[in-house]
Amino acid sequence: MHPVVLIALKDLKQLLRDRVGLFFLVGFPVMIGVFFGFVFGGGNQSGSIHLTVALVNEDPSEYSAKFVEALESGGSVGLVRTNREPALEMVRKGKLAGVIVVPEGFGETAGMMWGGKPATVRVGVDPARKAEAGMLKGLVLEAAGQLVPHRMNRFLSSTNGMAELFDEETLAGGQVGTVLPVEVEGALTNLFESLKQLRKANLVATSRSESSGAMPDMSVVKVEQIDVVRERRNGELAKVRSSWDITFPQAIMWGVLACAAGFAVTIVREQVRGTLLRLQVSSIPRWQVLAGKSLACFISVIFVVLFLIGVGMAFGMRPKEPLLLSLAVVCVASCFVGITMLMAVWGKTEEAVGGAAWAVGMVMSMFGGGMIPLTFMPAFMKSISHISPFKWAILSLEGAIWREFTFAEMLFPCGMLLAIGAGTFAIGHAILKRRLA
Amino acid sequence: MIEVKELRKAFGEHVAVDGVSFEIGQGEVFGLLGPNGAGKTTTIRMLVGLAKPDSGSIQIDGHSDSASARVQRMIGLAPQSISLYDDLTAEENLRFFGGMHRLAKRRLNERVAWSLEVVELTDRRRDFVKTFSGGMKRRLNLAAALVHEPKMLLLDEPTVGVDPQSRNHIFDSIKTLNADGLAVLYTTHYMEEAERLCDRVAIVDHGRLLALDCVDGLIANHGGPAKVRVEFNKAPSGGEPLPAVLDGRQIEFESAEPLVVINRLAGVGGGFAKMEISRPNLEDVFLKLTGHSLRD
Ligand SMILES: Nc1ncnc2c1ncn2[C@@H]1O[C@H](COP(=O)(O)OP(=O)(O)OP(=O)(O)O)[C@@H](O)[C@H]1O
Ligand SMILES: [Mg+2]
Numbered sequence: 001m002h003p004v005v006l007i008a009l010k011d012l013k014q015l016l017r018d019r020v021g022l023f024f025l026v027g028f029p030v031m032i033g034v035f036f037g038f039v040f041g042g043g044n045q046s047g048s049i050h051l052t053v054a055l056v057n058e059d060p061s062e063y064s065a066k067f068v069e070a071l072e073s074g075g076s077v078g079l080v081r082t083n084r085e086p087a088l089e090m091v092r093k094g095k096l097a098g099v100i101v102v103p104e105g106f107g108e109t110a111g112m113m114w115g116g117k118p119a120t121v122r123v124g125v126d127p128a129r130k131a132e133a134g135m136l137k138g139l140v141l142e143a144a145g146q147l148v149p150h151r152m153n154r155f156l157s158s159t160n161g162m163a164e165l166f167d168e169e170t171l172a173g174g175q176v177g178t179v180l181p182v183e184v185e186g187a188l189t190n191l192f193e194s195l196k197q198l199r200k201a202n203l204v205a206t207s208r209s210e211s212s213g214a215m216p217d218m219s220v221v222k223v224e225q226i227d228v229v230r231e232r233r234n235g236e237l238a239k240v241r242s243s244w245d246i247t248f249p250q251a252i253m254w255g256v257l258a259c260a261a262g263f264a265v266t267i268v269r270e271q272v273r274g275t276l277l278r279l280q281v282s283s284i285p286r287w288q289v290l291a292g293k294s295l296a297c298f299i300s301v302i303f304v305v306l307f308l309i310g311v312g313m314a315f316g317m318r319p320k321e322p323l324l325l326s327l328a329v330v331c332v333a334s335c336f337v338g339i340t341m342l343m344a345v346w347g348k349t350e351e352a353v354g355g356a357a358w359a360v361g362m363v364m365s366m367f368g369g370g371m372i373p374l375t376f377m378p379a380f381m382k383s384i385s386h387i388s389p390f391k392w393a394i395l396s397l398e399g400a401i402w403r404e405f406t407f408a409e410m411l412f413p414c415g416m417l418l419a420i421g422a423g424t425f426a427i428g429h430a431i432l433k434r435r436l437a
Numbered sequence: 438m439i440e441v442k443e444l445r446k447a448f449g450e451h452v453a454v455d456g457v458s459f460e461i462g463q464g465e466v467f468g469l470l471g472p473n474g475a476g477k478t479t480t481i482r483m484l485v486g487l488a489k490p491d492s493g494s495i496q497i498d499g500h501s502d503s504a505s506a507r508v509q510r511m512i513g514l515a516p517q518s519i520s521l522y523d524d525l526t527a528e529e530n531l532r533f534f535g536g537m538h539r540l541a542k543r544r545l546n547e548r549v550a551w552s553l554e555v556v557e558l559t560d561r562r563r564d565f566v567k568t569f570s571g572g573m574k575r576r577l578n579l580a581a582a583l584v585h586e587p588k589m590l591l592l593d594e595p596t597v598g599v600d601p602q603s604r605n606h607i608f609d610s611i612k613t614l615n616a617d618g619l620a621v622l623y624t625t626h627y628m629e630e631a632e633r634l635c636d637r638v639a640i641v642d643h644g645r646l647l648a649l650d651c652v653d654g655l656i657a658n659h660g661g662p663a664k665v666r667v668e669f670n671k672a673p674s675g676g677e678p679l680p681a682v683l684d685g686r687q688i689e690f691e692s693a694e695p696l697v698v699i700n701r702l703a704g705v706g707g708g709f710a711k712m713e714i715s716r717p718n719l720e721d722v723f724l725k726l727t728g729h730s731l732r733d
Contacts, residue, residue, distance in 0.1 A: 006536045010525070017524050274520030278581065281485045281514050282537035283506040437489075 003284040007297065011385075013328060015300060024258040027306050031313050033251025037244050037315060054080040054087035054099040061107020063119075065148055068102070070143035077139050083255065091126055098125035098136050110144065112149030119144070169219025219349060246373045248312030250398040253370045253390055255304040260336045261357035263297040264343035267432075268353045280436070294337045301333035319400065324410050325400035331417040332393045338421035339389060341428030343437065364388045392416040438464050438589055439484065440618040444493035446479055453479040456493070456646035461589070461620050468635030469624040470719060472731055476644040477624040478517050480671065481591050484622070491515055495589045498588070498652050511537060513587030515579045517624075523567040527558050527577050530566060531584045538585035545584075552580040555610040557603055572599045573653040579583065579607065589620040608634055626731060628719035639720065641728055648725045652719065660717030665699065669707035679705070688711070 001009075015021060055071075057064050073081055080087075080096060087099045101122040110119040121140050125133040211311070270276035279289045306329070309319065312348040319325045365371055367381070368390025385391040396413035399405030439461040441448060446454040457594035461467040469477045482488040484495060486504030494501065500508050505617040506629060521530050537682055553559045558711045566574060579595045590611075596604050611634065625631055631638045631673045632652050639649040648655055667688045673679070681690035686707075692698045695714045703709070 001536065003537055003539065006533060010522070010529075010533050013529075014522065014524050223484050273523070274516055274518050275522055277487065277516055278514070278520050278534055279537060280487060281512065282534065282585075283510040283539065284537055285506065 003282075004288050004292045004295060007279075007289060010294040011263070011296035012300065013268070013294060015262065015296070018262075021258075023130045023261050023267070024106065025255055025262065025300070026307055028258060029251045029253075029304070029308055030254035032254045033244070033248045033312060034315065036250060038246040039247075051076060051097050051139075053136065054090055054096050055079040055081050056084045056087050056099060056101040057081065058084070058104045059102050059106035060104075061110075063147055063150070064102045066147055067106070067110060067121075067143050070146040071100070071139060074139060074142065077136070088124065091124055098133070100136070100140060110145030111149075119154065152166060166255075208425040212327065230404040242316045244312055244315045244317035244400075245402040247248035248308060248315070249394045249401060250370050250373065251312065252305050252308045252397060253365060253368075253393055255308050255392065256301050256332060256336050257365060257370075258341055259297060259301045259304055260340040261361060263300070263340045263348070263352060264357045265350050265354045267293060267340075268348065269350050271436075272350060276436075283326035286433075286436075290341070290432075294341070294425075297337050297340050298333050301336055302329060305329045305332065319401045320404060322335075322401045324405060325397070326409065327410060327414060328393075328396035328400050331396060331421075332412040335389055335393065335417035335421035335424075338428070339422065340423035341432070342424040343428070345428050345431040361437075365390045366429065367391070369394045389420045392420070438553050439467075439622065440494075440496040441480075441484070442494045444480065444483060444495065445491045446476075446483060447491055452644050454483070454490075457639075457641070457644070457646045458493075458647065459639055459649060461622055463620055464615055464618045465625060465637065466615055466635045467642045468611040468631040468638040468642060469622065469625065470628060470731075471562070471624075471632045472722070475641045477641060478593055480641075481514070481593050481624065484591060485512055486511065494627070503588075510585070511588040513582035513585065513590045515582035515590070515592045519574045519728045521566050521574065521577060521581065525564060526563050526565055526588055527553065527569070527580075528562040530577065531581055534581045535584040535636055536559075538573035539583055544586075548584050550585060552583045555583060555607070556580040557606055568728075572603065575599050576603060584612075587619075591622045594625050594626070595623070596625075597733075601701070628723070628731060632719055640719075640723055642723075642727045647724070652732035653721065655722045656717050659722040660719075661721060661725055662693045663695040663717060664691055664713075665689070665695045666711075666713045667699070667702060667709060668711040669706050671709045673705040673707035694721060 015025075055068060068079065071077060079100075080090070082090075086103060087096075089103075090096045091099050092281070101124070103120055105120060106119045106121065112118070121144065123133075123136055123140055125136060128185070135295060267276075276289070280286065309317070309325070309329075313319070313352060343357040343360070344353060346360070347353040365388075367385050368388030369377065369385060370390045392413040395403075395407075396417060399410050399413060439459075441460070442458045444454055444457045445452070457476070457480060469480065471477055479488065483490045484497070486502075486509070490589070490692050497503050497508050498511060502508065522533070525533065528549060531552055532545060535545045535548055550559070553562050556579055557579065558573060558577055561569070561573065566577065569577065575595065575598055578583065579592065580729060582590060582592065582595075596607060599607065611619075611621060611623075623630070623635060635652065637651050638655060640647045640655070648659055650658065666687065669686045669688075672683060672686050679688060679702075680692065681688050688702075690698070699712065699714070720731055
């Protein structure tokens, strides 16, 4: 086997045997990704599992109570009962995904398919969570649909002993008109319509996972949009479908940082423990030693990134452009191979290099959006972030995951990564070479 | 095989190696004997191209570029500080370093097994180096120098902390290899090792080579007279003049020809109760050459 490959394999073997190192490579980043994912509300949006919204019930009727019950019994939505103002505030601040307002007078027409305008439910959704808006509307329609049979039952039980009349044949025959009171006649004429609508509503509910948020054409309930504008989360975040999309690129970068710091330490370790000396006096050229190390570093970055992408996807991250993502991953790995080389010469002992690598990595990460997503950073911070490789790394990953970058748009962040990688590699290599001479 | 001329290396003001010249022939074990800081390691580092000499020349098997792959393939180096991967097993370490010299797989397997045999670590080959004792690590450090079948060995204090039994085994192995034509440069500050193993010994101190000869030659030329101590049964009275002043029944003196003197003493009467002749050793040679002892 070629010495470069032997060195890379040896390094990877050592890496796998180092439990603590492995934790920082994969365990710690997963923790970061999951932790921040939950902090940013990702836990509530993973797929179609659960959504927590504010519920403002301004209608005292039994219909509104039934509606709320129906909404809750579906299990897809958690309700925080509150008043209109605090509810809107919470949604604005991103604490809740949305708000459902049941306005006064809801009970008067809820569940009725006839006579005047349908009952109204007002729904407001955090604009950053558009994906959930459709789902929430579906849930509201589903719950409102369940009021239809309730309304029917109430009506029937109030018109004594007439239940038997409502078998299908009679209805189909449409013969009852003459013997029924006027209201009943009206109700029955609308019953078919109601049932049809109910089925439609259920259909909407069952297919809500792929709901586009489009309003179904129906009148069981009118869903009005409340405009909950949150200043900072504007346009660009509209593309985010889950907060995992934001936190996992960050998590990935923590894993990459751990790789870089880990390999930087192995380079000094070889110096300190004298094994580099043995490599120097073995008959392979020196560049092959560094090539082997770099190869191992590159491979482990790739593996860590792929692993974290996998974990992210298990949580609900959905990369939009797998091909561009591969491009980003390769560029990130190349960049950090260079950074590793530079980190390796920041000190002469394992402790010094390990410490410095993490410290500098943290700062780069902080300014580059590894801790707080760039989107949430004030403008001046964003401009500082240009000097951090983390920024370009995260941007290229996000570009492929949710920013919907085109190939051309990917070229800039990827180019920056490659340039930083090449530059840092050259500097690190030059210093190392001089130190060993 | 190795030819060093007027080698000099200074670190700032401090001259670590100061005009050292020697030659090591095929099948020779050459000792570099000197105290701490004498410049032994620095000399070796220059030989393998890890340090650049300030002046002087090095020729290894006719090549002057000691950092070239061809030269390095010929050299087996056991560095003074243990240079192994702690988190690899003994076998993995040897395999890896052998692989660095591009040994073919079959040959590599044979060599790894053989090297482990030489340092008697075959039964520990699957253990991580971090679980080894200091002496075992030292032995593996030596094995890593042997694994790629070098033509010359540069051993920098290879037996520090190694127990006498393992040391004997290592010495026997070196002698065997040596008989097959391997050249060995052996640095040490144990004169017993130098005396026992080396064909020729160079004595170095403060970067300078003070004397270079075979052990007997060094002792004959620089060791001075032998020490003799005799205890009589009863103090001799008069007769022959004694070589030193009598201290009770004992007498101590130095002589270049101790047997002749003792023969004479036998004639003075009194009979010998005890007699000790100590031949000078390399320690004495060193003391004579430098004015201080090797262990200072
Ligand atoms: N890299 C260096 N920088 C500065 N001085 C050095 C360096 N390497 C060696 N020296 C100095 O050179 C001198 C010779 O050192 P060297 O290591 O060659 O001694 P040695 O004979 O191998 O000693 P020991 O028996 O302790 O191993 C010492 O005084 C040492 O301080
Ligand atoms: Mg030394």
